[in-house]
Amino acid sequence: MKTCAHVTRSPLGPLFIAVEGAGVLLRLEFLKSRSLDELADLDATRGDELAWSERECAHVARELAEYFAGERREFGLACRPRGTxxxxxxxxxxxxxxxxxxxxxxxxxxxxxxxxxxxxxxxxxxxxxxxxxxxxxxxxxxxxxxxxxxxxxxxxxxxxxxxxxxxxxxxxxxxxxxxxxxxxxxxxxxxxxxxxxxxxxGRSSIASGSSSRAGSGARSSSGSGSAAAARRAASRR
The missing domain is CATH 1.10.10.10 (Winged helix-like DNA-binding domain superfamily/Winged helix DNA-binding domain)
Incomplete structure (x- = not known):
C-alpha cells in the first residue's frame, strides 16, 4: 500500500504527516525531533512505495490549521499508529x-x-x-x-x-x-x-489493521511532490 507524506507548517514549527490508503493517519510528528529521512523511513512498510503528496495529506493539514486557530477541539481523523x-x-x-x-x-x-x-x-x-x-x-x-x-x-x-x-x-x-x-x-x-x-x-479513532512496526525499506517516489520540496518546506518556519 502506498504511503504518502507531506511537511506542513504550524505555529510550533514544521510537522511531518504520513498517511496511507484512504487518508488514514500513520504519523504526525514535530520535524525537529527527527530528521526528514528518518521519519520517511519509519512510515513505510517494507517494500511499500513512498510518495510526497500535499494533496493526499491536505485533510490532516486542514484540521491542524483549524485546531491551531482555536476552531477545532476534536479531530475527525482515522489513525493507524504502528506499535505493539x-x-x-x-x-x-x-x-x-x-x-x-x-x-x-x-x-x-x-x-x-x-x-x-x-x-x-x-x-x-x-x-x-x-x-x-x-x-x-x-x-x-x-x-x-x-x-x-x-x-x-x-x-x-x-x-x-x-x-x-x-x-x-x-x-x-x-x-x-x-x-x-x-x-x-x-x-x-x-x-x-x-x-x-x-x-x-467527531473524535479521532484508531483504525483496525496491522500493528507491526514499520520497516525501513521503502522505495521513494516523486508522487505529486518530492523529498527535496519537503525539505524546502521544512526549512521555512
Whole structure:
C-alpha cells in the first residue's frame, strides 16, 4: 500500500504527516525531533512505495490549521499508529482525554487498566507516533509538572495554553504554573473562556489493521511532490 507524506507548517514549527490508503493517519510528528529521512523511513512498510503528496495529506493539514486557530477541539481523523498491542492500547486511550483536560500518568495507567504500571504507560506515551491528534501532550506529572514531550516542553506548554488547560497562578513564585483538569464529561474551557464545543467532526479513532512496526525499506517516489520540496518546506518556519 502506498504511503504518502507531506511537511506542513504550524505555529510550533514544521510537522511531518504520513498517511496511507484512504487518508488514514500513520504519523504526525514535530520535524525537529527527527530528521526528514528518518521519519520517511519509519512510515513505510517494507517494500511499500513512498510518495510526497500535499494533496493526499491536505485533510490532516486542514484540521491542524483549524485546531491551531482555536476552531477545532476534536479531530475527525482515522489513525493507524504502528506499535505493539500494549502501545496501541495506551494510544487509543489518549484519544479519550478531552480538550482542555490533563491526566497524570497514574490516571492514564488506571484508564488503560494497568494501575500501578505508570512507568510502562509513560514509555508508551513517549513513543506515540501521532502527536496532537492522539494528545500525549495532555499527560503530565502527578505534581503538575510538564515532564517530557517529543516536540519539546515549550511546544507542550503552548498546546496546553491553547486548550486552556494551563493556568498561571497570580503571584506564584518563580512563574510556577498549575493545571486545571477537566474530567471526561465535563465542559472543556477554550483559550478565551468559552464553553462552546467549537468545530469538530467527531473524535479521532484508531483504525483496525496491522500493528507491526514499520520497516525501513521503502522505495521513494516523486508522487505529486518530492523529498527535496519537503525539505524546502521544512526549512521555512
Amino acid at each position: 498491542a500494549f502501545q496501541r492500547e495506551v494510544w487509543t486511550t489518549l484519544a479519550s482525554i478531552p480538550y482542555g483536560a490533563t491526566w497524570s500518568y497514574g490516571e492514564l495507567a488506571a484508564k488503560v487498566g494497568r494501575a500501578g504500571a505508570s512507568r510502562a504507560v509513560g514509555r508508551a506515551n513517549a513513543t506515540n507516533p501521532i502527536s496532537i491528534v492522539l494528545p500525549c501532550h495532555r499527560v503530565i506529572g502527578s505534581d503538575g509538572s510538564l515532564t517530557g514531550y517529543g516536540g519539546g516542553l515549550p511546544a507542550k506548554r503552548a498546546l496546553l495554553e491553547l486548550e486552556g488547560a494551563l493556568v498561571a497562578e497570580p503571584g506564584a513564585a518563580g512563574g510556577q504554573l498549575s493545571f486545571t483538569s477537566v474530567r471526561p464529561g465535563s465542559s472543556a474551557r477554550s483559550s478565551t473562556g468559552s464553553s462552546s464545543a467549537g468545530r469538530g467532526a
